[in-house]
Amino acid sequence: MSLEPFHHSAALSLGVELELQLVNTNDYDLAPYAEDMLRLMAKTPLPGSVVPEMTSSMIEISTGVCHSSSEVLGQLSQIRDALVKSADKLNIAVVGGGTHPFQMWHERRIYDKPRFRELSELYGYLSKQFTIFGQHVHVGCPDADTALLMLHRMSRYIPHFIALSASSPYVQGQDTAFDSARLNSVFAFPLSGRAPFALTWDEFSAYFDKMTRTGVVKSMKDFYWDIRPKPEYGTIEIRVFDTPLTVERAAALAGYVQSLAAWFLREQPFMPAEDDYLVYTYNRFQACRFGLEAVYVDPATGEHMALRDHILATLQRLEPHAEAVNAGAALHLLRASAEQGSNDARWLREQQSQERLLAEVIRRAALKFRDR
Amino acid sequence: MNEIMAIWAEWIRPSAGLPTVQWSILLAIAAACGHLLQRYTGLPKVVGYSAVGALAGLAGFSGTAWPLQGISLFLLELGISVVLFEAGGRIPLRWFRYNPMVLMQSLAESALAFAAAYWVLRWFEVPAAVAEPLALVAMVASPAVLTRVVMDTHASGPVTERAIVLSTLSTLYALTLGSAKAGLMDRPLHQLSDTVYPVAVVLGISVVVGAVLALALRSALRVMSPTSENTSMLLLALIAAGTALAAHFGGSAPLAALLGGMLLKQLNPRPWTWPRQLGTAASILIMLMFVLVSTVAAQADWSKSVAGLVATLVLARALAKIVGVALANPGSGASWRQALWTGCAMAPMSSIALLLVSQFVLASPSLGRMIARIALPTILLMEVLGAVVATYALYRAGESSKPLEPLGSATGDRRES
Numbered sequence: 001m002s003l004e005p006f007h008h009s010a011a012l013s014l015g016v017e018l019e020l021q022l023v024n025t026n027d028y029d030l031a032p033y034a035e036d037m038l039r040l041m042a043k044t045p046l047p048g049s050v051v052p053e054m055t056s057s058m059i060e061i062s063t064g065v066c067h068s069s070s071e072v073l074g075q076l077s078q079i080r081d082a083l084v085k086s087a088d089k090l091n092i093a094v095v096g097g098g099t100h101p102f103q104m105w106h107e108r109r110i111y112d113k114p115r116f117r118e119l120s121e122l123y124g125y126l127s128k129q130f131t132i133f134g135q136h137v138h139v140g141c142p143d144a145d146t147a148l149l150m151l152h153r154m155s156r157y158i159p160h161f162i163a164l165s166a167s168s169p170y171v172q173g174q175d176t177a178f179d180s181a182r183l184n185s186v187f188a189f190p191l192s193g194r195a196p197f198a199l200t201w202d203e204f205s206a207y208f209d210k211m212t213r214t215g216v217v218k219s220m221k222d223f224y225w226d227i228r229p230k231p232e233y234g235t236i237e238i239r240v241f242d243t244p245l246t247v248e249r250a251a252a253l254a255g256y257v258q259s260l261a262a263w264f265l266r267e268q269p270f271m272p273a274e275d276d277y278l279v280y281t282y283n284r285f286q287a288c289r290f291g292l293e294a295v296y297v298d299p300a301t302g303e304h305m306a307l308r309d310h311i312l313a314t315l316q317r318l319e320p321h322a323e324a325v326n327a328g329a330a331l332h333l334l335r336a337s338a339e340q341g342s343n344d345a346r347w348l349r350e351q352q353s354q355e356r357l358l359a360e361v362i363r364r365a366a367l368k369f370r371d372r
Numbered sequence: 373m374n375e376i377m378a379i380w381a382e383w384i385r386p387s388a389g390l391p392t393v394q395w396s397i398l399l400a401i402a403a404a405c406g407h408l409l410q411r412y413t414g415l416p417k418v419v420g421y422s423a424v425g426a427l428a429g430l431a432g433f434s435g436t437a438w439p440l441q442g443i444s445l446f447l448l449e450l451g452i453s454v455v456l457f458e459a460g461g462r463i464p465l466r467w468f469r470y471n472p473m474v475l476m477q478s479l480a481e482s483a484l485a486f487a488a489a490y491w492v493l494r495w496f497e498v499p500a501a502v503a504e505p506l507a508l509v510a511m512v513a514s515p516a517v518l519t520r521v522v523m524d525t526h527a528s529g530p531v532t533e534r535a536i537v538l539s540t541l542s543t544l545y546a547l548t549l550g551s552a553k554a555g556l557m558d559r560p561l562h563q564l565s566d567t568v569y570p571v572a573v574v575l576g577i578s579v580v581v582g583a584v585l586a587l588a589l590r591s592a593l594r595v596m597s598p599t600s601e602n603t604s605m606l607l608l609a610l611i612a613a614g615t616a617l618a619a620h621f622g623g624s625a626p627l628a629a630l631l632g633g634m635l636l637k638q639l640n641p642r643p644w645t646w647p648r649q650l651g652t653a654a655s656i657l658i659m660l661m662f663v664l665v666s667t668v669a670a671q672a673d674w675s676k677s678v679a680g681l682v683a684t685l686v687l688a689r690a691l692a693k694i695v696g697v698a699l700a701n702p703g704s705g706a707s708w709r710q711a712l713w714t715g716c717a718m719a720p721m722s723s724i725a726l727l728l729v730s731q732f733v734l735a736s737p738s739l740g741r742m743i744a745r746i747a748l749p750t751i752l753l754m755e756v757l758g759a760v761v762a763t764y765a766l767y768r769a770g771e772s773s774k775p776l777e778p779l780g781s782a783t784g785d786r787r788e789s
Binding site for chain 2: 024025026027028029031032033036039040085086088089090091107109356357359360362363
């Protein structure tokens, strides 16, 4: 199967997907209500879509094509309100966050859909351990070559995305000491990590053809890269974000991606190089482990600095581009967060240190998601 | 059986009395049978407990007096109270605000179960004074059996949750009306207040005891962790005290516990973790409850005519519950398939039904004997068969995490689940 041609999309257009948790209101463990939620949500006309995910306690919502983070926020808020209404009807709650803090992976059930059954057969227990919740941001690219250039430029900011969205400190009832433990689960998949260094669509197509010849992959869906091109949408898709606890933060992160993309397109600020990836895994680990307190190694200069400082410097540099794409408020939210050193992982830890009960932390996260 | 007991009584004189030894051995056998039954058939353990109790009862084991009194009555009430307190705590009242159709489903299935049972009994020419209390008993679906089945099958999902909530609500109605009915039996009624007054007394006292229980626990939870073992012990001790007090003042102990659980859920919205913490002590108490129920229920007099009536009554009740749930299903957020399996999952009858019958017998020995003659076989049948039906319903609804087959054949693990 050859690679699909890169379709047209409006440059800097946005699309956001959020994987969300469905929990019961008794002990706040994950609850298998995806099918019921889909049935109820189908009755409400909404922008974007609501679809099932790998296991039956997950649901994925997505916006339509948006042109600004405020439009993303508008659509996500509309879907969120409908979700909350349906959840209330079913006596369950919808929660953000990259992991459910105390769910047991072996209790999960694979959602009854051919692709999920196939994946479950291939990946065994990994598929149930994939009950993790991420945000994907699509950003529109004018053409295929620009998309690949943008993909590799964006790779330098992967630690920023991870630290700002991190919301998965707890796994199986334990504090992992990571701000984003979710990405450790993604790493278990054989085709995860970084995309190959190809700056033209022809080079990328050649790589794809070689991979399909090996029989290891059949389509772009088989790659679990941190950022991947999405030819059918004409976008690149950034996949390292944990699902934030609120739709406001999700929209702000989309605004950050859009502002970076605007900067890349308008100023062509640097050329990505294969050597950028020498520090990629280290930076990624630092961001997952320490969040905003991580160390960031500049891929170009090798300089070590506080990730938080690099985020603040980037946000400052992005200001004019953010204004141009109407993402000023989004960046303001993230700047305040970086200045305080607070992300959702920290909020979850603070709640747990007060309450000493992870189920109560989930209940509070559910209230936060429903904007209370 | 009696001869064996007599020889035994001559042979040994245990410090805690012979009944303690008999009950201990019976419970040990029940525990082993529950485990082995689940291991080799995949059926829930509660079927094993009930089967052992039934066999003991049929063999003439008379470890408890009928109608229930004294310590056996207290233990039964305590077991029910523990289950109902937890079940009450699963009912957030705000759910009915967001989804009033669930409340409608509950009212419809309970009312239909009452009507269907009454109609069948009258059709079999059972006197109205007997048919009415029996119809109240038929309303009850057992949250105790259902929660044990849910535990054994590792079930979770919309059918499981809704069946537990509807069972608990049906218990609430039946306990209120049944306890009041017991107070009215053998008493002439002149005006409406004669009927309303006993209901108000039972409900009022139960609400007061339940509220005291809920407030005490809420106060405790301000300084104690809900995951602490000591919090669980405090909970059990307070429920035991509430059980003894509610009955003493003329209320219903299980009703007080149920209302206490519901009230605590409203006062303290923090998640519940007690079921996991209650542990073996509560499990033994609940197992004792199942064995006790089937032992007593098996002592009923069986005859062909009673068997036919019981079978018809059971079928009519099951059908009424399914139809009732389905009637109010549109707009309730559940599919028709889920409504069917919810109705089926509410088949079990157990301890609460027995407790009600015991109350009727104590209130009116003459009518009570006629009620028990039909009720006891029905309860026994539905304690065992109901658990099997509920297991199958949860499995068919796709909410059981375990396959419906013997343990080990699917997982390769033949040890304890």
